[in-house]
Amino acid sequence: MENIKSLNKWANAHTYFSVDLIRIGLGVFLFIKAVSFITNTQYLTELLSPLDKYGGGMILFHYIAAAHIVGGIMIFFGLLTRWAIISQLPILLGAVMINFMGEMHSQNLLLSIIVLIICFFFLFYGSGKNSADYYFKMQK
Template sequence: MNTVKDLNKWANAHTYITLDLLRIALGVFLFMKGISFITNIQYLSDLISPIDKIGGGMFLIHYIAPAHMVGGIMIAFGLLTRWAIIAQLPILIAAIVVNFMGEMHQQNLLLAFIVLVVCVFFLFYGSGKHSADYYFKMQK
């Protein structure tokens, strides 16, 4: 627990508006990706087809889109950012793995890798000073 507090103190001391804008852009991107998956469910089904042989394909379809939408909103507002990112990590890792198991889509691989790197950064950095987490912490 002290590690998280130390990371929050460091992040609040070294906060920059560009990092907050990056966090908001990540959240909006994930939200829009979730909307895209909801509106085109066949595309999502085709994306997860290489790992559908393992089982749980319907579970994945019902997990990925809502996790992106809810997680994207939470990340954009900076509310429970680390928890929202933890929910995104299995999806992003699977997106990278699926590219190697099925047909290689270099754009999807690059996009998933960049989003994964940004998510890992915010997993350690946290939500920053301009966030709902910081606002609610200061209300005590």
């Protein structure tokens, strides 16, 4: 718990509006990606096709869509950002690995790696000063 408090203190002392814009952009991207997956279910089914032999395709589909929608909104507002990022990590790691298991889509791989790196950054950095977490913390 002390590690998280020290990370929050450091992040709040070194916060920049551009970093908050990247966090907001990440949240919007994840939300739009979820809407894209929901409206075009065939695309997500094709992406998950290398995992067909392992089963649980519909469970994965619903987890990915729900985690991206809820996580995207939470990251956008900066509400429980680290928890939202933690829920995104298995999806993003799977998105990177699925390119090596099935057909390689270099554009999807690059996008997945970039989003994964940004998520790891915000996992340690937190949500920053311009966030709901900081606002609620100051209300005490």
